[in-house]
Amino acid sequence: MKIFKYMESYDYEQVVVCQDQQSGLKAIIAIHDTTLGPALGGTRMWTYETEEQAFEDALRLARGMTYKNAAAGLNLGGGKTVIIGDPRKDKNEAMFRAFGRYIQGLNGRYITAEDVGTTVEDMDLVYQETEFVTGISPAFGSSGNPSPVTAYGVYVGMKAAAREAFGTDSLEGKRIAVQGVGNVAYNLCRHLHKEGARLIVTDINEEAVARVVEEFGAESVGINDIYSVDCDIYAPCALGATINDETLSQLKAKVIAGAANNQLKETRHGEMLEEKGMIYAPDYVINSGGVINVADELNGYNRERAMKKVETIYDSISKIFEISKRDNIPSYVAADRLAEERIETMRKSRKQFLQNNMNIMSRGRR
Ligand SMILES: NC(=O)c1ccc[n+]([C@@H]2O[C@H](COP(=O)([O-])OP(=O)(O)OC[C@H]3O[C@@H](n4cnc5c(N)ncnc54)[C@H](O)[C@@H]3O)[C@@H](O)[C@H]2O)c1
Numbered sequence: 001m002k003i004f005k006y007m008e009s010y011d012y013e014q015v016v017v018c019q020d021q022q023s024g025l026k027a028i029i030a031i032h033d034t035t036l037g038p039a040l041g042g043t044r045m046w047t048y049e050t051e052e053q054a055f056e057d058a059l060r061l062a063r064g065m066t067y068k069n070a071a072a073g074l075n076l077g078g079g080k081t082v083i084i085g086d087p088r089k090d091k092n093e094a095m096f097r098a099f100g101r102y103i104q105g106l107n108g109r110y111i112t113a114e115d116v117g118t119t120v121e122d123m124d125l126v127y128q129e130t131e132f133v134t135g136i137s138p139a140f141g142s143s144g145n146p147s148p149v150t151a152y153g154v155y156v157g158m159k160a161a162a163r164e165a166f167g168t169d170s171l172e173g174k175r176i177a178v179q180g181v182g183n184v185a186y187n188l189c190r191h192l193h194k195e196g197a198r199l200i201v202t203d204i205n206e207e208a209v210a211r212v213v214e215e216f217g218a219e220s221v222g223i224n225d226i227y228s229v230d231c232d233i234y235a236p237c238a239l240g241a242t243i244n245d246e247t248l249s250q251l252k253a254k255v256i257a258g259a260a261n262n263q264l265k266e267t268r269h270g271e272m273l274e275e276k277g278m279i280y281a282p283d284y285v286i287n288s289g290g291v292i293n294v295a296d297e298l299n300g301y302n303r304e305r306a307m308k309k310v311e312t313i314y315d316s317i318s319k320i321f322e323i324s325k326r327d328n329i330p331s332y333v334a335a336d337r338l339a340e341e342r343i344e345t346m347r348k349s350r351k352q353f354l355q356n357n358m359n360i361m362s363r364g365r366r
């Protein structure tokens, strides 16, 4: 991978490569854009087959956070970290504390939180070294695990997408195929089950599948069978790029609405969805509940205020469909336009983010 060429192509600001031999830390912090404020984005721990894949994931996810934070109306830029390793075997205290020191070195240009493979306990370790971390334990006056809030945002966004597709936002009786039933999707399934939806699920983790089968009466299918199941809504909630050439011909759902980041393998798959008459709720808008929730910590966490803002995901998704119809553009382009317009407007009145006493990192102390 030609790092500078890639960075230039989407105008990335900074990539920090962190190595700590003693703890085994190998991390890549990617900061995409800080026009709106410090870059906030989670830390993913994953067993990448090659270093190139890890760089690519960090960069793609960081850019996604720029758009997510902008579209959510947050005064935050976009960044993300990947730690190379197996989250079940390779974690240790020293690793997350070393990582925390690297974040501290960035002096507020990047703020982290959880993502796939990391937990509240990991963030608590990072917090031993830096205050530029969110999603830490409620015992520290923080918001804790963002996943249930992300799930609630996906649920309300899915309702908005259902209204667009079916003329009603009721999910009662709808057949919903959920791919990956981890932290976010378990909570999503709880909301969907409560509303009377019929769930079809899959996961590489058999225990996770067993739990939703038992608790929510879900039907389980094989990993590769989830795309072709007869359903109204497909909810991708595992990793990215599951909307691609192979799966598009199999998908029977009218709506795509799920938690995963970077759902479209390439942008042309967003056009193809539109041509097939499918309703696509752009990933970084529908899954913004978690970042909205952790961002609230920066002002002194207030759950009621955070949840009110998460509920606006319904209106954001509806607005994107309106723009998409009005301008005759795919919904993912409409979302990008919203985010880009906000960044461009602010770019004209602000330069790069600099830490000071009046900005977002004053955690409600101003
Ligand atoms: N946690 C959050 O608050 C949050 C916020 C926004 C976006 N997201 C995104 O939502 C997705 C899920 O996040 P999470 O926190 O629930 O992660 P998680 O690791 O808890 O859950 C992901 C689940 O997907 C399963 N999985 C992995 N590969 C699979 C495959 N090929 N087929 C089926 N299942 C597979 C895993 O076994 C796991 O159970 C990720 O893409 C994440 O980036 C999460």
Ligand SMILES: CC(C)C[C@H](N)C(=O)O
Pocket (backbone or CB within 6 Å): 040, 041, 042, 068, 112, 113, 114, 115, 116, 135, 146, 261, 287, 288, 290, 291, 294
């Ligand atoms: C909670 C957030 C800061 C990060 C989250 N994993 C996301 O992708 O939005």
